[in-house]
Amino acid sequence: MDEKNVFLNQEALMDGHVLRMFISQFMREQSKENLFNILYCLRDSYVWIPATYNLTPEQEAQIHKMQKGIKAEEGEGVVFQPDILMDGDSAFLPVFTNEEQVIEEYGENFTRIQKHFLEAMDVADSNAQLTGIVIDAFTVPFTVIKKNFNMIRTLPSNMENGGMQVKARQ
Numbered sequence: 001m002d003e004k005n006v007f008l009n010q011e012a013l014m015d016g017h018v019l020r021m022f023i024s025q026f027m028r029e030q031s032k033e034n035l036f037n038i039l040y041c042l043r044d045s046y047v048w049i050p051a052t053y054n055l056t057p058e059q060e061a062q063i064h065k066m067q068k069g070i071k072a073e074e075g076e077g078v079v080f081q082p083d084i085l086m087d088g089d090s091a092f093l094p095v096f097t098n099e100e101q102v103i104e105e106y107g108e109n110f111t112r113i114q115k116h117f118l119e120a121m122d123v124a125d126s127n128a129q130l131t132g133i134v135i136d137a138f139t140v141p142f143t144v145i146k147k148n149f150n151m152i153r154t155l156p157s158n159m160e161n162g163g164m165q166v167k168a169r170q
Contacts, residue, residue, distance in 0.1 A: 013045045024140055039155060045097075045117045047117050048097075083110065085134060092137070097136055120133060121152065125146065125149065132144050
């Protein structure tokens with residue numbers, strides 16, 4: 001298996017390809033090193049959350065008057081309602097490493113919101129029925145349960161130092 005150095009910086013993490021690579025690598029070889037590559041990557045990553053916005057009747061009337069294609073912004077009176085996926089008795093907040101996956105799986109019926117993974121953990125924490133977060137649920141799923149959120153939150157950010165070098169196996 002080929003090994004290469006990958007430099008994790010904010011630019012490398014924005015499109016999700018590094019996180020997808022680390023998850024695939026972990027699925028092939030479930031080692032501690034591969035798991036920590038994912039966790040460190042998550043600490044500084046952005047993800048896409050499929051959601052709907054619940055509007056007041058007044059807001060709906062205003063939007064109907066606007067041109068088609070204008071998106072509502074989260075604000076006063078607008079409620080951000082993320083999707084929830086069930087796996088047996090467990091409920092998960094789905095997040096995706098790239099916007100295209102959300103469009104492919106959810107179509108145009110859902111809004112796509114990009115948030116830092118730490119913010120996605122806050123969204124999951126605010127919903128008592130959720131067990132955790134599932135990343136890329138419809139391709140190569142990786143779950144993070146709530147009891148592991150604090151560990152991710154306490155990992156040092158590598159972006160403050162400009163990034164970090166990690167080994168990746170292809």
